[in-house]
Amino acid sequence: PEKIRIASSERLVGNGFNPNEVLQLFLNDTMLESITTDQNGNFITKLNIPTTAKIGINDFQIKRQDGVYESTKLKINDSLNRFYETEHRFGITTIPETVKLEDTLNISGTAKAQSGVILSFKAGNVLENKHVVVADTAGKWIYDKTIGSDILVGVKSIIIENDQKRILKNITVTSDFVFQMTSLSNQYDIGDTVTITGTAEANQKLILTIKDPKSDTILFDTIQADGSGKFEYKFPVTSTFTSGTYAAIVKTLNNNSEAAIFGIGSAPTDKIVVLLDQLNFQTTADLTLRVVGPSSSTLNVRIIDSGDNIKVTDTLTTNSAGNGQITLDLNGYKSGVYRAVVSYTSIEDIAK
Template sequence: MRKYSSSSIFISVLLVFSVVTLISISEVNAAEVISVNAKGYENTIIIEFENESTSKIKTIKVWPGGEITFTSFKSEPGWGGGKYSDSKLLIFTATNTLNPGESVKFGLVTDEKVNAINWKALDPNDNDIDKGKISIQVISETSSDIIEEESEDVEQAKETGGELYGTKKFIPEQIRSGSDVRLVGNGFGSEKNLKLYLDSTILKSVNTDKQGNFLTTISIPDAYNVGTSEFIIKDEFENIQTTNISVKEPKNRFLKTSNFEVNNIPAEIRYEETLTISGNAYPQSAIIIAFENNERILEKTRVVSANANGEWIFEETIERTDDLGEKFVIFKNNQNKTTKNLTVKSDYLIQISMSAVRYNLGETVTITGTAEPNNDTTIWVKNENKKIVYYDVFTTNADGSLNYEFVTDDTFSSGTYTVIVKQESGSDAALFGIDKYPTSVIIALMEKTNFALDSKAILSIVGPTSSSVSITILDSNDNIKITDSITSSSIGKNKYAIDLDGLDSGVYRAVVSSINIQDSVKFSIGLESASGAISLISTKSNYSAGESILVLGNTGNNARIIITLLDPSGNVSAITETFSDSTGSFSTDDIGIPPDGVLGDWKITAHNRLDNNSVEINVSIPTGKSLTLQIEETQFSTGDIIIIKGIGQSDANRLKIQITNEIDDVVILLHTPITSSGTFYLPWTVPTSFDTGTYTITVSDDENSSSFEIFIQ
């Protein structure tokens, strides 16, 4: 047996210990070869790398992790940068290298605030030098690093940025150094991050709500220069809006006012908006604000106090429980009293109603309401089986008023019908019945088809009044993700905000139900537009004017698709967005041929970011015997020429045209031929002897007829 001396054993143990110690020291040194420091203010991060290793750094990668993305970045001269992995990764590459002892800074902006950043440094051969995760030190907007970085950014945006749209209002309008000012912004884009600057100095950052609005307080520095300054708003895409404002001297805090004034009150306000009113009064005194409806019935009372300078401000969100309509707002302060007017409106940008809820077959249905002015508007009419029986696209009036009419021809029958009117900004629905009153129905409408991750989706519900409504959100496998219930309003119309926080990207279904009635609507979250090759078909090859089109197709799974309908001249007649499900299938019936659509070959296209496909359809005269008037205007003056035209199938060679007044007296009788291709066309001049009023133009043969109402002034 071999023997070992005690000294040999000791030396061996010492050697092993030395090796372990050296390895440990090497590992410690390796973890500290790159010094990283990160500072952050809200979504802006300044990260600095100092090369304390013996290697040369060629590439630096940074990523926040999860679904957080970079919206923009800035690098020092000599470094190039780019976004990868759907903007979740930034890669910076040096023109030369970052040598030992040198440092570099990068400016990063994320779509939401983060607490730490992952990083990795590589040498010219793409070998790892060091990597880690650095916590972000939170700093204020007054930090010298932030001030310098933001100052450079805003100056660059002035030169290269686009125009940022939106309106703003300062309260009070007179801005003084050393004061706080309320800033109200409207229409700056949904859920955007905006930065506010005075000249090149950042004041703060704000986020807009779903409607693109914000309300915040900005502080004007005490020692800020008196005179004209530039107030700047910049979004994350470097679009800017600049306004010259006048900064006045600080107000004498010992100067007290006793005059009672109401300086700012809007003429109208909508649901979910913040009502802001301000003015002056005797310092520390109370201002009583009473709200009365147009019948002078008191609805609510509020009390605010003036500050030591005599300034007061009232703010309150208009809730959906508040009654709509004109209000009297009465302000009382000591012996002073004044009354202002205010109109509370619905936040439905589109709101429709029926002139009647019951019609007889053959009568004209009238839809009235308000909508976004001068916008393309789509209307669908669905029967009890949710089949579209009428379709049209029209442009709303310049004043936002909506007045649409159509005749219930032989495509209608006795039953309940749903009218849906849609614009890009939203949609609304109403019910009517033919030969009977409409039965109870509930309708679910989504604000749009695709929503961003962790945002809010707006669900519109039209149904029974003052009733309990259940809301369920299901994923593509019908797993329940959200359940809730609400009580419908007194007019049966409600908006419900679905919080999408925590829901994965994919296709979902919102189900709304009340007693014995139910409806559902699909929507998607976080889908991308790039999907792969697209197959496309329409369920028919021949269509008639006023007919809806059902489009089917297949592409990559869970992808957004744009569907466009082009008339024979290549003009866009309709456009809509849809999405594919987990199998890649997609469908939509949101497009159709308008009632005045021209005959010929039309084209339907489906496209995403990279791929497209198209299919042709033919629009022709219906095969059954019928007549359809296609008069483009509804209002005329005496002396105007009206083009009486249309399409149809008839055994007759000539058609009879009657024009009747409001008491059904025939005031004009005309005749026109119908061509072999099924069209008719007749110019007619309105006689100067015609009285102002409503007239009906009717074209007929021995079997069929079509009518159209006009107003002559």
């Protein structure tokens, strides 16, 4: 265009980039949008000049995937009409960089009044879910959903689009827990393959244990997360497996741990797995007790000394994925061996 103006929408054409490269477009220190080049390294997009842009010379930058910036100067002129309505211009008003499991993800923006906006959530090239929201009569839309605990942590791509434009954004899903794992299926039968997947630190070595319905260890192995932190472990279900509820427990070399529950021959029933980040504690330290058990439930916690005296009675509440934790002050404890007993109705697990 001859003149670039505030609140205008300008056609931007680029070439000479890497194929399928993710680029971030900045005006001064404000990121306008993320785009992806085509298989030839080219792109065409509409650049929306924000109403908050300064009149005069501005820095326009393209951040490449390797962190290198391509930059130029843009002269931005005042809008032809200061009172131009921008409510119906398609765009994003708010989107967080990170969100925790069990927290609410809030994304808002503007679009044509009463038009549909599609939000597609992807992990890598895998489409995880898709939602449609509708802009109100003022052209404003909002996406407001809780991130369930069954969602794997990590970077997620969100494609936000209507019938005219699409915008790519990345957010990072985090967790209060050290790492995350799940069983690919809730129930397996003879002849099936049990598949345990999860995320941990990149290239981290892990120790995996499978416990049967009697909590006896039937399988012990070491695995390693890949460069993106993902790990997977498979084993066949043979006729030697008894029917019941099993637990897969994965530990790091520094004793951080996670567990997943699944059934063989029948659907899993309620089971509790107590996880400790270490086995020896100083009396001046705090004990963090993590539990995998029945979802959205209140579990009883007791600390019992070697003389069978109950030192502490408390409760913890699990989230929708069955994860929960409690921190106990060990000040005043005498040296010795203690048992942490976590129970719910008729089931319990014990850690020393």
